[in-house]
């Protein structure tokens with residue numbers, strides 16, 4: 001599965017990705033079925049996914065409908081989600097606990 005195919009899956013299934021120094025990339029999907037192929041792809045692409053999560057890239061925004069009006073164009077083809085940027089440190093702290 002390519003990174004773009006995986007990102008499409010992440011959007012469709014509204015999966016929440018975060019990371020912590022201790023645990024690395026964390027998939028947060030309570031009560032959500034995640035196919036084994038998707039889980040394997042998340043592991044395979046973890047370095048790119050961590051970079052996207054750290055940057056609050058809209059491609060890993062789990063609430064695209066609700067957050068869309070807060071997306072910021074950062075030049076070129078890069079868009080940041082301002083809501084995810086504010087939530088990410090909170091989610092990251094929860095993921096460490």
Ligand SMILES: [Zn+2]
Nearest residue numbers: 061067081084
């Ligand atoms: Zn967002």
